[in-house]
Every structure is written in structure tokens, then in C-alpha cells.
Amino acid sequence: MKSFTRFTGIVAPLDTANVDTDAIIPKQFLKSIERTGFGKFLFYEWRYENDREKPDFILNREPYRNAPILLTRKNFGCGSSREHAPWAIAEYGIKVILAPSFADIFYNNCFKNGILPVVLPDQDIEILFRNTREIPGYQIRVDLENQRIEDSFGYMSEFEIGSYRKDQLLQGLDEIGATLQSSQNIHSFESSHKIYYKLGAKN
Amino acid sequence: MGRTLYEKIWDKHAVLEQQNQPSLLYIDLHLIHEVTSPQAFEGLRINNRKVRKPELTVATMDHSIPTTDRTLPFRDEIAKKQVDALEKNCRDFGIQLFDLKSRNQGIVHVIAPELGLTQPGMTIVCGDSHTSTHGAFGALAFGIGTSEVEHVLATQTLKQFKSKTLAINIHGQLPSGTTAKDLILSIIGKYGHDFATGYVVEYRGEAIRKLTMEERMTVCNMSIEMGARAGLIEPDSKTFAFLKGKQAVPEGNLWGEVLEEWQQYYTDEDAKFDLTADFNAAEVIPQVTWGTNPGQVAGITETIPKLEDMSEDHVRPAIKALQYMGLEPGTPITEIGIDKVFIGSCTNSRIEDLRKAAKIAHGYKVAERVEALVVPGSQLVKKQAEAEGLDQIFIEAGFQWREAGCSMCLGMNEDLVLPEERCASTSNRNFEGRQGRNARTHLVSPEMAAAAAIAGRFTDVREWPVKERKEVSLQ
Numbered sequence: 001m002k003s004f005t006r007f008t009g010i011v012a013p014l015d016t017a018n019v020d021t022d023a024i025i026p027k028q029f030l031k032s033i034e035r036t037g038f039g040k041f042l043f044y045e046w047r048y049e050n051d052r053e054k055p056d057f058i059l060n061r062e063p064y065r066n067a068p069i070l071l072t073r074k075n076f077g078c079g080s081s082r083e084h085a086p087w088a089i090a091e092y093g094i095k096v097i098l099a100p101s102f103a104d105i106f107y108n109n110c111f112k113n114g115i116l117p118v119v120l121p122d123q124d125i126e127i128l129f130r131n132t133r134e135i136p137g138y139q140i141r142v143d144l145e146n147q148r149i150e151d152s153f154g155y156m157s158e159f160e161i162g163s164y165r166k167d168q169l170l171q172g173l174d175e176i177g178a179t180l181q182s183s184q185n186i187h188s189f190e191s192s193h194k195i196y197y198k199l200g201a202k203n
Numbered sequence: 204m205g206r207t208l209y210e211k212i213w214d215k216h217a218v219l220e221q222q223n224q225p226s227l228l229y230i231d232l233h234l235i236h237e238v239t240s241p242q243a244f245e246g247l248r249i250n251n252r253k254v255r256k257p258e259l260t261v262a263t264m265d266h267s268i269p270t271t272d273r274t275l276p277f278r279d280e281i282a283k284k285q286v287d288a289l290e291k292n293c294r295d296f297g298i299q300l301f302d303l304k305s306r307n308q309g310i311v312h313v314i315a316p317e318l319g320l321t322q323p324g325m326t327i328v329c330g331d332s333h334t335s336t337h338g339a340f341g342a343l344a345f346g347i348g349t350s351e352v353e354h355v356l357a358t359q360t361l362k363q364f365k366s367k368t369l370a371i372n373i374h375g376q377l378p379s380g381t382t383a384k385d386l387i388l389s390i391i392g393k394y395g396h397d398f399a400t401g402y403v404v405e406y407r408g409e410a411i412r413k414l415t416m417e418e419r420m421t422v423c424n425m426s427i428e429m430g431a432r433a434g435l436i437e438p439d440s441k442t443f444a445f446l447k448g449k450q451a452v453p454e455g456n457l458w459g460e461v462l463e464e465w466q467q468y469y470t471d472e473d474a475k476f477d478l479t480a481d482f483n484a485a486e487v488i489p490q491v492t493w494g495t496n497p498g499q500v501a502g503i504t505e506t507i508p509k510l511e512d513m514s515e516d517h518v519r520p521a522i523k524a525l526q527y528m529g530l531e532p533g534t535p536i537t538e539i540g541i542d543k544v545f546i547g548s549c550t551n552s553r554i555e556d557l558r559k560a561a562k563i564a565h566g567y568k569v570a571e572r573v574e575a576l577v578v579p580g581s582q583l584v585k586k587q588a589e590a591e592g593l594d595q596i597f598i599e600a601g602f603q604w605r606e607a608g609c610s611m612c613l614g615m616n617e618d619l620v621l622p623e624e625r626c627a628s629t630s631n632r633n634f635e636g637r638q639g640r641n642a643r644t645h646l647v648s649p650e651m652a653a654a655a656a657i658a659g660r661f662t663d664v665r666e667w668p669v670k671e672r673k674e675v676s677l678q
């Protein structure tokens with residue numbers, strides 16, 4: 001995974017609450033055994049009609065087409081555990097999602113795919129939505145190191161993020177590799193841990 | 204201070220705990236299926252890693268498989284590819300697979316409990332959000348992403364931050380004619396579909412203790428629909444009785460030992476939850492969702508709420524949902540006509556569900572123009588239902604009787620709700636496009652779905668004239 005660097009980018013406002021994983025990547029695109037190829041199907045039902053772009057959808061409009069920052073409403077990513085959702089988002093090129101809240105599994109999945117989900121208070125979200133309406137090509141600067149977002153018009157906010165997750169993004173951690181370093185602990189845990197179901201016999 | 208059930212399971216499985224870092228949690232049972240696992244195995248291969256404990260992983264095929272005749276070749280080549288990949292992965296890594304020919308095949312959350320793999324005090328994960336179902340047995344069970352599937356395969360552990368705990372105390376008793384599905388929909392309707400985000404919820408109280416194990420699974424299944432990480436119910440004598448004699452449950456001398464083990468898993472009286480909520484089961488009536496999230500729900504005797512009666516933050520989502528659903532505020536629920544009926548999914552496809560639906564359907568005919576499907580949750584459920592003659596009741600009434608799988612719950616196979624068709628569904632999600640492009644989903648209980656199939660619209664199942672069966676008694 002690539003590490004996360006400080007950057008400035010256009011903010012695409014997606015003014016919808018409870019955007020669920022079925023909307024992010026509809027299930028007809030889950031029938032793949034690959035980890036890539038999902039970006040073009042991101043928000044498919046909203047972006048396309050009969051395989052033609054819907055001109056009204058925010059990501060089909062300039063200057064939002066390749067916006068790296070998505071601004072949205074509460075409970076983003078609710079629904080299924082499918083990691084295809086963050087895969088599609090990352091492959092499309094979105095690096096940061098700003099929302100008042102995120103669904104649990106989705107939030108977790110973001111960090112494994114180099115996406116920074118930022119939780120902001122409602123009033124900040126309102127300000128940002130207003131700015132995208134009033135300032136053409138509105139951009140913000142995202143600084144994960146200092147946990148800060150700001151624009152060049154005087155808005156600035158600090159955000160919370162756990163230190164582990166921050167490192168995960170900053171350094172592009174290989175979590176499995178790290179856990180395998182603790183093999184000894186797992187091994188000794190297993191030596192005294194009992195599991196009672198038995199598999200196998202009849203199927 | 205006392206500990207909650209969640210904390211007890213957590214403590215028992217913590218391999219490593221460090222400040223400001225996620226803990227390393229040991230996973231007792233890892234369930235996998237064809238849709239969210241291929242990329243995880245690919246990751247293992249690329250990095251030359253093994254599956255640490257293949258004997259703690261169980262695989263089945265459920266999401267994208269057809270529910271029609273299994274002897275025919277797949278018509279969907281991409282689904283076939285997923286199924287083939289799972290077969291190969293299980294073979295290469297030594298994992299037990301219940302494939303389409305196995306008598307144990309079925310929806311992953313239906314088969315693990317029925318085989319007795321799901322047991323109190325265990326940690327269970329699966330690349331599927333409705334893994335919360337297994338919490339009905341007092342197991343800590345939750346959905347994970349594919350990167351985490353890979354992590355569990357490689358290490359048999361998961362990096363986890365501890366969740367906050369939420370107790371929902373459910374007082375009173377469910378009135379007759381209402382079901383566990385109505386209960387959980389009412390709870391989500393009252394508290395909102397993101398109310399429990401970040402929490403592990405424990406369902407407590409008299410109403411919960413009265414539920415059967417299958418009903419408890421229906422409740423825990425939908426925990427994720429209010430955002431919860433997992434749902435839990437304390438194991439009790441019903442839990443132990445359900446498991447006794449199941450295929451994967453030890454017998455003889457070991458039975459005493461497991462029982463003793465399981466009995467440790469309860470919430471101490473002086474344990475503290477981070478949050479508690481109360482709910483009165485006695486007020487529950489049959490529920491029907493009218494919107495595009497499970498919290499947009501009303502009772503069968505009610506109307507779709509008027510916008511002026513909603514709190515401010517509900518209005519905009521409601522307008523959008525009603526537009527998608529093709530419905531108007533103020534419409535009585537009983538005036539909503541339907542085109543399709545789906546009885547199935549990991550929420551409501553177990554034998555009790557089918558018995559209840561069959562009881563309603565017996566002696567009636569599915570309304571003209573309504574297409575109705577019954578999809579058993581597993582091959583074992585299907586066999587049992589056939590032994591009881593339930594399949595015949597359904598078939599005579601005009602329902603289609605299918606092979607086990609997820610089917611129309613998510614429409615990854617050919618079982619789809621067509622654009623603008625309206626479906627009464629016993630599944631758990633009514634999101635836009637969930638059952639098919641522009642499909643309109645109404646979540647209901649199996650009884651309500653069966654009654655809707657016959658009446659052609661939603662109807663109050665509490666007033667349904669049941670035609671008793673003479674020959675076989677339906678217990």
C-alpha cells in the first residue's frame with residue numbers, strides 16, 4: 001500500500017446521507033475474483049444510465065470528475081462488509097472522505113486501502129457544503145501528519161484519528177507481516193486455548 | 204467490577220493487548236464464501252503465505268449461485284469462476300468446503316448454527332456483515348473486509364479495537380401474531396438505523412429470553428442494520444438444548460465439559476454498559492418497511508408517515524426514499540400492492556420460518572400477477588421442510604420451491620426483482636438496488652410475506668384466517 005502524503009485537492013459534494021455499499025458498488029460488479037477493476041463502476045447506478053453518463057451526477061460534472069476529496073453526509077458506507085467498496089473508491093482516485101459519521105466496517109476497510117475517512121462535526125460539514133456551492137472549484141488541503149484540513153479562505157479544522165490508524169496510512173503498513181512477528185504469542189495462546197467444535201466427519 | 208458478556212469473550216481471546224494499538228484477537232471460527240474470499244487467497248499466494256489453521260475455517264457457496272436445478276451447468280460464467288476459485292482455494296489450502304453437492308451447503312449464517320459450529324463464548328468472523336447472526340448463541344461474531352479475511356487466514360487472529368457496549372433491555376412479551384422480525388424492525392424504527400454504530404449490542408430482558416433460538420438469530424442478524432459491530436444474547440438452557448446432538452458438538456464426557464465452559468458466558472449483574480436503551484415488546488405490531496433503509500418502517504395498521512410528522516433530519520431522506528419507492532406519504536400500508544415475494548435469506552429461511560409461512564399459505568393461492576419464491580436457507584432446512592410436507596403446501600399455493608442460497612436477498616444470481624417491481628421480502632436490507640436495479644423492497648416477517656403473496660398487497664397477518672392442516676401437525 002502506498003503511503004499517504006499531504007495534498008490539496010478539489011472537494012466533490014455528494015449531498016446524500018446513508019450512502020450504502022450497494023450504492024457505492026452494486027453487486028453485479030462483485031462477481032470478480034480480482035482486487036482491481038472496480039473504479040469504473042463506482043456509484044454505478046447514479047453515474048450511468050444504459051451505460052451512458054448521467055450528466056447531473058456530481059462526479060460527472062466538471063471540475064469534480066477526478067476530485068480526490070469526497071464530502072458527504074452521515075453514516076457513509078453502511079451496509080455490507082464488501083471491501084469492493086473502498087477498492088472502487090481508491091481506484092477511482094478518491095483519497096479522503098469527509099462526513100459526520102461512517103459505518104463501522106467501511107471505516108475500518110478504508111485504512112487498509114489508503115483512504116482517509118475524516119469525521120467532522122455537523123457544523124463543519126455544513127460550512128464545507130456551503131463553500132462548495134459558493135466557491136467555484138473549491139479546494140482544501142489535507143494534512144494527515146498534523147491532523148488538519150484547511151482552505152485558503154480561512155477555514156481550518158483539526159480532526160481526530162487514532163495513532164495506529166494514522167501510522168497505518170502514513171507508512172502504508174503491512175498488517176499481516178506485522179502480526180506474523182507475533183507468531184510466538186499466537187502459538188503460546190493456542191497451546192492453552194480450547195475449541196470445542198469438531199469438523200470433518202460427515203458432509 | 205463485573206464484566207459484560209462481550210468483555211468476557213474478549214478477555215478470553217485477547218492474544219496481545221498494547222496501548223493505543225488494536226488488540227490481537229484469536230478467531231475460533233472463520234467462515235468463508237465465494238464472493239469475498241478470492242482476493243484474500245490471491246494475497247496469500249502473492250506473499251507466499253500459508254493458512255495458519257485450515258481446520259478452523261469452513262467454506263460454503265451461497266451468494267452468487269443459482270437456486271434452480273443444480274444438475275444443470277451454471278448460466279452465469281462469472282459466478283462459475285468464483286465458485287471454481289473457491290473450490291481450488293479450499294483444495295490448495297486444505298479447507299473444508301460444503302460445495303453445491305454437499306448436503307450441508309447453504310447460507311453461511313444458516314449452516315454454522317445448524318451444524319453446531321456456532322457455540323457460546325466463541326469468536327466468529329466472516330467476510331459478510333450479517334455474521335452478527337451467530338451472536339444469538341452468545342458468540343462474538345462480526346463481519347470483516349477481505350483484507351481482514353486474508354489476515355485471519357494467515358494468522359488466525361484479527362487486529363481489533365474494543366467496541367463500546369450497548370444494552371437494549373426488551374421488556375414484556377411479544378403479542379401473538381408478531382414475530383422476532385417485527386421486534387427488530389420496531390427497534391430499528393424507534394432508534395434509527397445508525398443508532399448502534401461503534402457498539403456491540405447485547406439484547407436483554409424477558410422478551411429475549413422467551414424467543415426461540417431461531418428467533419434470536421433473526422434479531423441478532425439485523426444488528427448490523429442499526430450499525431452495530433455485533434449483536435449478542437446470553438446463552439441459556441435453550442441455547443444448550445438447541446446445540447445438544449448437533450453434528451459438530453461434542454458428546455459423551457466432553458459434553459459435560461463444554462456445558463461448563465458455555466455456562467461462564469453471561470453478563471455479570473454489576474457489569475456496566477456504555478449505553479443502555481429500553482424497549483417494550485408488548486407494543487410491537489407487524490412491521491413493513493416503506494423506505495430505503497430498515498429504519499423507515501411502519502406498522503401494518505399505520506400509514507406511511509406524513510412529512511410534517513417527521514423530525515427535520517428525516518424529511519429529506521424520506522422524500523428521496525419515497526420517490527425511489529414510488530409511494531406517497533400518508534398512504535395506508537395495507538393499500539400497497541406487490542409484484543414479488545421472497546421468503547428466504549439468513550434472516551428468515553430456517554425451518555421455523557418456513558413452517559410459519561406455510562401455515563399462512565396452506566389452502567390458499569398466490570395472487571395473480573404475483574411471483575413468489577421460497578428459498579430455504581440450507582439443504583438441511585430444505586430436506587426437513589420436505590419431510591414435513593411444507594414444500595407441497597407452498598407448491599400447491601403457487602410458490603416456487605428452490606435450492607438453498609442467498610438468492611433474491613441480494614440478487615447476485617438470476618433471482619432478481621425487476622425495475623420498479625415491488626417485493627415483500629423476508630430479507631434484511633431494503634437499500635436502493637439491493638434486490639435488483641430500481642427494485643422496491645419492503646422488509647417483512649415470513650408470515651407477512653406469505654399473506655402478502657396471497658392477498659397481492661400487505662395485510663394484517665393477525666387477522667389471517669388460517670386453514671388448519673389435518674394430516675400432519677405443524678408444531
Ligand code: SF4
Binds near residue numbers: 266311312630631
Ligand atoms: S442471505 Fe443475504 S444477507 Fe444473508 S448472507 Fe446471503 S446475501 Fe448476505
